[in-house]
Amino acid sequence: MNNPVPLLEMKNICKTFPGVKALDHVDFDLFPGEVHVLVGENGAGKSTLMKVLAGAYPRDAGEIFVEQKAQPRWNPTVARENGVAMVYQEFTLLPFRNVAENIFLGREKKHAGLFLNKSLMHTQASALLKSIGVNVDTRCPLLELGVAEQQMVEIAKALAMDARILVLDEPTSALSMREIEQLFSTVRKLKEKGVGIIYISHRLEEIKQIGDRVTVMRDGQLIGTRKIDEVSIDDVIRMMIGREIEKLYPRHYCPPGEVALSVKGLKSGKKVHNVNLEIRFGEIVGLSGLVGSGRTETARAIFGLDSMTADDLEILGKKYKHIDPSQAVDIGLGLIPEDRRRDGLFPILSMEKNLVMVCLRKIFPSGIMKPAIERSTANEYVRKFNIQPPALDRFVHYLSGGNQQKVVIGKWLAAKPRVIIIDEPTRGIDVGAKSEVHAFMDLLANSGHAILMISSEMPEILGMSDRIYVMHEGKVAGEFPRGTDSEEILRRAMGVRA
Amino acid sequence: MDQQTSKKGEEVVKSQSRNESNRVWKYISRFSRIGALVLLGVAISLLNPNFLKISNIINVLRQAAPQIIISFGMTIIFLTGGIDLSLGSVVTLTSVIAGYFLTQTSLPWWCAIAGAMAVGALSGFITGQLIAFVKLPPAVASYGMLWVGKGIAFAIMGASPFFSFADQFRHLGRGYFLGIPMPIWIVLVIALILGWLLKYTTLGRSLYGIGANPRAAKASGIKVSRTLVSAYMLSGTLAAIGGIILAARLNAVDQDLGASFLLPAIASPVMGGTSMAGGQGGVGGTIIGSLIMIVVTNGMNLLGINSLWQQLVTGVVVVLSVWLDVVMRKRN
Numbered sequence: 075m076n077n078p079v080p081l082l083e084m085k086n087i088c089k090t091f092p093g094v095k096a097l098d099h100v101d102f103d104l105f106p107g108e109v110h111v112l113v114g115e116n117g118a119g120k121s122t123l124m125k126v127l128a129g130a131y132p133r134d135a136g137e138i139f140v141e142q143k144a145q146p147r148w149n150p151t152v153a154r155e156n157g158v159a160m161v162y163q164e165f166t167l168l169p170f171r172n173v174a175e176n177i178f179l180g181r182e183k184k185h186a187g188l189f190l191n192k193s194l195m196h197t198q199a200s201a202l203l204k205s206i207g208v209n210v211d212t213r214c215p216l217l218e219l220g221v222a223e224q225q226m227v228e229i230a231k232a233l234a235m236d237a238r239i240l241v242l243d244e245p246t247s248a249l250s251m252r253e254i255e256q257l258f259s260t261v262r263k264l265k266e267k268g269v270g271i272i273y274i275s276h277r278l279e280e281i282k283q284i285g286d287r288v289t290v291m292r293d294g295q296l297i298g299t300r301k302i303d304e305v306s307i308d309d310v311i312r313m314m315i316g317r318e319i320e321k322l323y324p325r326h327y328c329p330p331g332e333v334a335l336s337v338k339g340l341k342s343g344k345k346v347h348n349v350n351l352e353i354r355f356g357e358i359v360g361l362s363g364l365v366g367s368g369r370t371e372t373a374r375a376i377f378g379l380d381s382m383t384a385d386d387l388e389i390l391g392k393k394y395k396h397i398d399p400s401q402a403v404d405i406g407l408g409l410i411p412e413d414r415r416r417d418g419l420f421p422i423l424s425m426e427k428n429l430v431m432v433c434l435r436k437i438f439p440s441g442i443m444k445p446a447i448e449r450s451t452a453n454e455y456v457r458k459f460n461i462q463p464p465a466l467d468r469f470v471h472y473l474s475g476g477n478q479q480k481v482v483i484g485k486w487l488a489a490k491p492r493v494i495i496i497d498e499p500t501r502g503i504d505v506g507a508k509s510e511v512h513a514f515m516d517l518l519a520n521s522g523h524a525i526l527m528i529s530s531e532m533p534e535i536l537g538m539s540d541r542i543y544v545m546h547e548g549k550v551a552g553e554f555p556r557g558t559d560s561e562e563i564l565r566r567a568m569g570v571r572a
Numbered sequence: 573m574d575q576q577t578s579k580k581g582e583e584v585v586k587s588q589s590r591n592e593s594n595r596v597w598k599y600i601s602r603f604s605r606i607g608a609l610v611l612l613g614v615a616i617s618l619l620n621p622n623f624l625k626i627s628n629i630i631n632v633l634r635q636a637a638p639q640i641i642i643s644f645g646m647t648i649i650f651l652t653g654g655i656d657l658s659l660g661s662v663v664t665l666t667s668v669i670a671g672y673f674l675t676q677t678s679l680p681w682w683c684a685i686a687g688a689m690a691v692g693a694l695s696g697f698i699t700g701q702l703i704a705f706v707k708l709p710p711a712v713a714s715y716g717m718l719w720v721g722k723g724i725a726f727a728i729m730g731a732s733p734f735f736s737f738a739d740q741f742r743h744l745g746r747g748y749f750l751g752i753p754m755p756i757w758i759v760l761v762i763a764l765i766l767g768w769l770l771k772y773t774t775l776g777r778s779l780y781g782i783g784a785n786p787r788a789a790k791a792s793g794i795k796v797s798r799t800l801v802s803a804y805m806l807s808g809t810l811a812a813i814g815g816i817i818l819a820a821r822l823n824a825v826d827q828d829l830g831a832s833f834l835l836p837a838i839a840s841p842v843m844g845g846t847s848m849a850g851g852q853g854g855v856g857g858t859i860i861g862s863l864i865m866i867v868v869t870n871g872m873n874l875l876g877i878n879s880l881w882q883q884l885v886t887g888v889v890v891v892l893s894v895w896l897d898v899v900m901r902k903r904n
Binding site: 377379399400401402403404409411416417418419420421422423427430431432434435438441442443445485489 | 772775778784791793794
């Protein structure tokens, strides 16, 4: 480093969420004109660290220095004043406003503090864009720009706020090869200007292309910071995984039975291109892959929530062209969704009503409900899952995350599906609830259900699955037996060919 | 381990006590509406003792019947998280249809009722299709239906209103059974049926589910489109029943009959605790909400308040009662 004064130092940062130590004494620093790559598996603590940096989460312990000045008060405003800016995967720009309006949103240049000074905004905006090597018309509405250009506008917006510490979160995930090149040349321009860049990415090949240093995180801890030319990609992968898979997972293998669900040539939307998979009774099949690889979309397509086409779809011995969700329920297919609040829960309805929502037609085929049966059905699942507190009349809105998850699983099992797709079964729930959910999945599989488990947590995939499919960019990129090395799976998920 | 159990125990106790206070607030907020109605009645009767006379009360209820029934329809739509702006115009259309059957054809009188209800259901069916399958926002779809219904009513009626209907038909609006006016009986029967439908059928439960979280409803295998269409058909039919009673009581129909029912039909369920956002409420509250509105109007008539001021007061009452409801909900 030419400049020995670090732009940013974070020392001994700790952050605990209920039940989870999200950051455990993490150190991180950044020099001006440097690209510092931050990698780690999903849930390793990268985004938590960045949220602490942005001031969005208060830290429990640790210190933050900007240019060696301690910052005892750190919140979103102070962070912004010190030049911290984030460019997220989802853009925060207004699609119908033009480039200049977006760049100066909320800080518009004005005549006499009253009227918009449009010409000044356009000149400044285009100067700013030129300085990072981007050539777009500042009068163009955002939605007419490509994804990469939108990203550049987002970066320009950050620069207009005098950003010196720029966080790029998965900037290339939505870009084509050519657009990535464009982004990299912008990043190089930013380095020349002395901006420090924290670069989060799942694409390990990029690290070598653009990074100066790399920091690996795992389970909320700092594993190590290395100069880029002193490590290989294999080293980085090893640092990311490098753990014994805990014996937490209570999977008791039993030999699988008939094929319960098989799909060939599944296509849906922009994210599922060609998926082939099958699940057998008595089996837990893991579906692994990076965020955005199309796992959730695959599940939604099979279940009929999104429109899809398939060369062949066979469920419980019958062929279908496609099904809709209510048909899925009737034939014995269940999808326990990833996003519980959005797709699973009825927050303003009671626990009892939530628990019987899926099985309504099954337990009351005449359409007339019997309160006693409703109550006993709900009670059965409250007991089975040990939902706390066991108050049937309570709005599920007031339950904890783990108990909400149990309600969602319970309401599905009440409909007695034989094939169950479960998306991120333990996301956001505490360790205790996690092992309860895992034990239950084991029980279900061994009592003859077929389970497809989508998970971003490698230990969960390795610990619970009898067989593992790995998705990469909308396709099943590989199939592995139980006991496969996590490195192997991660490579395939990142598109590295065997 | 022990510590954990005791902690869990504590949590249960805490949540129970929270549940207790929740329940108390629930009662208070439910009571608050009945309480408001009673207070209103007492206040008006202090100013004018005629208000509490049985004859006045029965008269008020009879007049209130169509509005209550139309508000039931809106309640059902609110439960799904939608709105049906066409209800007023459906009232006009269906009463005109009934009038046409009664005066321009020689069909028996009950054909008028069947025809009006069928047209009400059909208009709800179309609105429902537009919402469930064409995916128009409910306000837009039903606003379109508002004008279509109005237009058809005009076309059927031409310049001359229909009047002077068969006695059996008029009985529905003016007759008595066991000393109580027919419209009141009709309201009671419909309220019981709807109350049962919402509470004890899977259709009713699906309505709440769709209103509470449409995405989750779809993902839970509820037949969302079909349920929505049923809801709009039901509300259209209820509007038709309202129109029939109205026509029967007035013994005449004209082109402006229904328009004035739309806003009270929106206000009554909300005042009765049905959330416009969907998933919460029921017909019981709507009766109370409607009665509050009607008592205010009737009271002001009895007190001889200028009709200009009446509108202002109605507006204030609506806003106040909803505000009260919001405050209560927040406390919950």
